[in-house]
Each structure stands twice: as C-alpha cells, then as structure tokens.
Amino acid sequence: MPKTVDEDVTTPPVTTRAAPQASVARLAWLIGPALVAGVAYLDPGNVASNMTAGAQYGYLLVWVVVLANVMAWLIQYLSAKLGIVTGESLPEVLGRRLRNRWGRRAYWLQAELVAMATDLAEVIGGAVALNLLFGVPLIWGGLITGVVSIALLVLQSRRGPRTFEFVIMGLLIIIAAGFTVGVFIAPPDPAGLAAGLVPRFEGANSVLLAASILGATIMPHAIYAHSALSRDRFVMRQPLGAASGSLPARRGLLGRLVVREGEASFDRRRGGEPGTATALPADRLVRATRWDVSIAMAIAGTVNLCIMLLAAVNLAGVEGTDSLEGAYAALDASLGPAIATLFAVGLLASGLASTSVGAYAGAEIMQGLLHIRIPLILRRLITLVPALAVLWLGFDPTLSLVLSQVVLSFGIPFALVPLVALTARRTVLGRWRNHWATTAAGIAASVFLITLNGVLLWLVFTGA
Numbered sequence: 001m002p003k004t005v006d007e008d009v010t011t012p013p014v015t016t017r018a019a020p021q022a023s024v025a026r027l028a029w030l031i032g033p034a035l036v037a038g039v040a041y042l043d044p045g046n047v048a049s050n051m052t053a054g055a056q057y058g059y060l061l062v063w064v065v066v067l068a069n070v071m072a073w074l075i076q077y078l079s080a081k082l083g084i085v086t087g088e089s090l091p092e093v094l095g096r097r098l099r100n101r102w103g104r105r106a107y108w109l110q111a112e113l114v115a116m117a118t119d120l121a122e123v124i125g126g127a128v129a130l131n132l133l134f135g136v137p138l139i140w141g142g143l144i145t146g147v148v149s150i151a152l153l154v155l156q157s158r159r160g161p162r163t164f165e166f167v168i169m170g171l172l173i174i175i176a177a178g179f180t181v182g183v184f185i186a187p188p189d190p191a192g193l194a195a196g197l198v199p200r201f202e203g204a205n206s207v208l209l210a211a212s213i214l215g216a217t218i219m220p221h222a223i224y225a226h227s228a229l230s231r232d233r234f235v236m237r238q239p240l241g242a243a244s245g246s247l248p249a250r251r252g253l254l255g256r257l258v259v260r261e262g263e264a265s266f267d268r269r270r271g272g273e274p275g276t277a278t279a280l281p282a283d284r285l286v287r288a289t290r291w292d293v294s295i296a297m298a299i300a301g302t303v304n305l306c307i308m309l310l311a312a313v314n315l316a317g318v319e320g321t322d323s324l325e326g327a328y329a330a331l332d333a334s335l336g337p338a339i340a341t342l343f344a345v346g347l348l349a350s351g352l353a354s355t356s357v358g359a360y361a362g363a364e365i366m367q368g369l370l371h372i373r374i375p376l377i378l379r380r381l382i383t384l385v386p387a388l389a390v391l392w393l394g395f396d397p398t399l400s401l402v403l404s405q406v407v408l409s410f411g412i413p414f415a416l417v418p419l420v421a422l423t424a425r426r427t428v429l430g431r432w433r434n435h436w437a438t439t440a441a442g443i444a445a446s447v448f449l450i451t452l453n454g455v456l457l458w459l460v461f462t463g464a
Contacts, residue, residue, distance in 0.1 A: 031292045032165035033229035034076060036357060038296030039168055040222035041072060042175050042303055043354035044125020047347055048324060048401035049212040050304055054311025055321040057206055062196030064210045065308055068217035069301030071445045075416060077293045078423045078434070078442065079223045083230030084285055085432045090227040091368025094418055107414065108369040114220045114411035115362035116386055121404040122358055123387035124397045126351025128324050132344040138391045145351050146384040152356035153376055161232045171353035176299060178346020180306040182331065182339045188309040204459045208406065211456045214449060215409030217304065223415040225361035234285055286432060323398040359383065406456070413450050420446060
C-alpha cells in the first residue's frame with residue numbers, strides 16, 4: 001500500500017467512528033511509545049558512564065549530558081514520526097531501499113553488533129545490581145536478567161503494546177526514584193553546575209567519557225525501536241470507499257490513523273483491525289508524539305543529569321568509585337544504606353527494562369533488514385551469550401559497560417544519517433516531511449557526533 005501523499009491534497013472524508021474531542025485524557029492515552037524507547041536512555045550503560053564522569057571530572061561534562069538529551073529529543077521525534085506516517089519501522093524502510101544484497105547485509109551486521117553491545121551493558125548492569133542487593137553471583141544475575149527480559153517480551157507479544165508500555169513505565173518510575181533521591185539529600189553546587197554547562201574537555205580520557213555518554217544517551221537501537229513502537233501503536237487506515245491502489249486512495253492514505261488499544265492479535269499485514277481501535281486525525285497523533293517524546297526526554301535527561309551530579313557531589317576524589325560496586329559502597333558510606341539501596345534498585349530496574357527494549361529492537365532490525373524472523377526465545381538466548389561470556393571470564397563489569405557505550409557511539413551515524421535523510425523527503429512523509437530547520441538541526445547533530453567519534457579514534461590510534 002502506498003505511503004505518500006501530496007502536500008496540497010485535501011483528504012477525503014472518512015466514514016468511521018468519530019474521534020473524541022481533544023482532551024487531556026485522550027492525549028494521555030496516546031502517550032507511551034516514547035516512554036518505552038526512553039528507557040534505552042536510562043540503561044546501566046548510562047549509569048556507568050555518568051557515574052564515572054562525575055566521579056572523575058566532577059561537573060566538567062554536564063554540558064555533554066544536556067546536549068545529548070537535546071539531540072535525543074529531535075532524533076526520537078523523527079523516528080516516531082517515520083513510524084506513524086509510513087506505518088513502517090526504520091529498518092523496514094531501509095530494507096526496501098537498500099537494493100544491494102551485500103550492502104543490506106553489511107548494514108544489518110553493524111546494527112546487530114550495536115544491539116549486542118546494548119545487550120551487553122544491560123545484562124551486566126542487571127547482574128551487578130542483583131549482586132549488590134542480594135549477593136547473587138554475577139553469572140547467575142546475568143541469567144536472571146535475561147529470563148526476566150524474555151518474560152517481558154512474551155508479555156508484549158501476547159498482551160499487546162499497551163500492557164508492555166505500562167510495565168515499562170512502572171519500571172521507569174522505579175529508575176527515576178532510585179537515581180534522583182540522593183541529589184535532594186546532597187544537592188550540587190550551583191556555581192559548579194553552571195560551570196559544567198560550558199563545553200570543554202580535560203585530556204583524552206574526558207573525550208572517551210564524552211563519547212561514552214553520547215553513545216549511552218543517543219542509542220542507535222532506540223532509534224530503530226521507536227519507529228517500530230509507534231508503528232505497533234498506530235497504523236495507517238485507508239479511507240472507506242476508495243479502491244485499493246487508485247488515485248483517490250493514494251491521496252487519502254495519510255488522512256487518518258488507527259490507534260491500537262486492544263490485544264496484540266491484530267496483524268497489520270493481514271489487513272484486519274482491532275475491535276477497540278479509534279480513528280484519529282494523523283495531525284493529532286503527530287502532535288501527541290511531540291508531547292510523548294518531550295515527556296520521555298525530560299525524564300531521561302533529568303535522571304541522567306542527577307546520576308552525574310550524585311557522583312560529582314559524593315564520589316569525586318573518593319578512591320574505588322571507578323566501578324559500580326565502588327560507587328555503591330561510597331554512597332553507602334556518605335549518604336547511608338537507604339540511598340545506596342535505592343541506587344541499586346534503580347540499577348536493577350534499569351537493566352530489566354532496557355534489556356527487553358533492546359531485544360525488541362534487535363528482532364526488528366533482523367526482520368526489517370533481512371526479512372528473517374527467528375523464535376523470540378532463541379534470539380534472546382543467542383544475544384545473551386556475549387554478556388554472559390564477559391561475566392564468566394571475570395572482566396571488569398563497569399569498564400565493559402563504558403566501552404560498550406563507546407561502541408554504541410560509533411553506530412549512531414548509521415542510524416541517524418538515514419533517518420534525517422528519509423524524514424526530509426516528501427516521497428516518504430508527504431506533507432509531514434521535515435521543515436528545513438529540522439533537517440539542518442539533524443545534519444548538525446550528525447556532523448557533531450561523527451566528528452567526536454573521529455577525534456576519539458585519532459586519540460586511540462595515536463596513543464594519546
């Protein structure tokens with residue numbers, strides 16, 4: 001079914017159940033996909049990167065966290081808009097447009113490696129949290145985290161996206177509470193916080209941490225996942241009475257969307273509709289998506305900043321805080337066991353929530369680019385292997401987390417550049433294509449991220 005519309009075409013009337021008047025309750029019901037994708041911005045990799053940066057450099061890299069979340073808002077909005085308007089995820093769109101088989105496979109390989117690096121951080125984070133809270137050995141903690149992620153994915157596939165969203169949002173509340181309470185107990189220095197907003201570095205290691213923070217905040221798999229999450233909640237509805245493939249049908253495709261509110265039994269490829277679906281104007285859904293993304297990024301940005309400030313205030317200059325275990329012990333000593341326990345609980349919720357979203361993204365990447373769908377449990381078991389191997393071999397969990405975020409940083413351009421290019425085209429989004437200023441901002445973000453990665457490579461290969 002075509003997915004484009006001319007900018008100057010008036011959508012014909014649609015004889016469907018009338019949409020309710022815009023209201024706070026209606027808007028709240030449309031919110032959800034961005035909050036699920038936003039969990040990727042609060043995974044254990046974020047915790048490790050921000051805690052390490054705060055402990056080693058105090059307020060120095062506050063500007064990186066702020067800049068990363070501003071760019072993240074733009075990127076996640078573009079991803080969601082692509083999924084809503086086209087009814088396809090970014091991997092699906094790219095899978096159709098990448099004609100060269102080997103080129104498509106190469107693109108899939110880098111995206112898959114990014115997804116595996118994501119999984120590495122999330123499983124290790126969950127394992128460390130279980131070890132801190134209950135003394136569970138790391139390898140068993142990794143297995144438990146993997147099993148819980150499988151259960152969440154089964155819930156998503158059987159009960160539908162809305163139930164999955166509610167569960168993830170519940171974990172998001174726990175994450176926010178676990179990582180922000182300590183900042184209120186020991187507030188940051190306002191002058192130091194203001195100084196941290198001035199962009200600067202201090203040595204090669206601060207560049208490494210900046211790239212790690214960016215990789216942990218603007219995560220490639222979140223870009224792939226958000227378009228799929230929006231697609232799963234909203235599906236294009238062809239106006240009744242228009243012949244399939246005819247000119248009136250093509251011109252009216254973007255007029256209304258269906259909001260999926262029922263069970264996951266609805267399969268858009270079979271052409272059916274869920275019994276509880278409501279037809280809403282696409283304009284309203286796009287506006288609701290802006291609110292969805294704004295709320296999600298505000299939460300993620302605030303929590304990420306609180307993690308860094310918590311470390312800057314309480315861990316700067318303290319020996320042994322270059323690891324999550326050391327940070328937990330230092331928080332216990334400085335702020336008491338209650339705050340340290342909340343930190344560990346937040347880390348556990350972060351690992352459990354983000355690993356399920358990461359697995360969802362990985363499955364979407366394979367399906368969209370290679371048109372291959374393997375059993376969910378089998379895929380989850382395969383992607384668990386690298387993380388469990390790291391835990392089994394005894395590598396430093398915190399260092400592994402930070403380095404995994406650097407890998408993610410190198411995967412950002414491969415997701416971001418096609419996203420900006422596709423959403424700028426009328427042939428893809430019709431009248432919902434980007435404003436020129438939006439495209440310019442997306443290009444600027446891409447250039448910044450690619451430049452930072454190039455500097456990081458130069459520092460690594462020159463030994464600086």
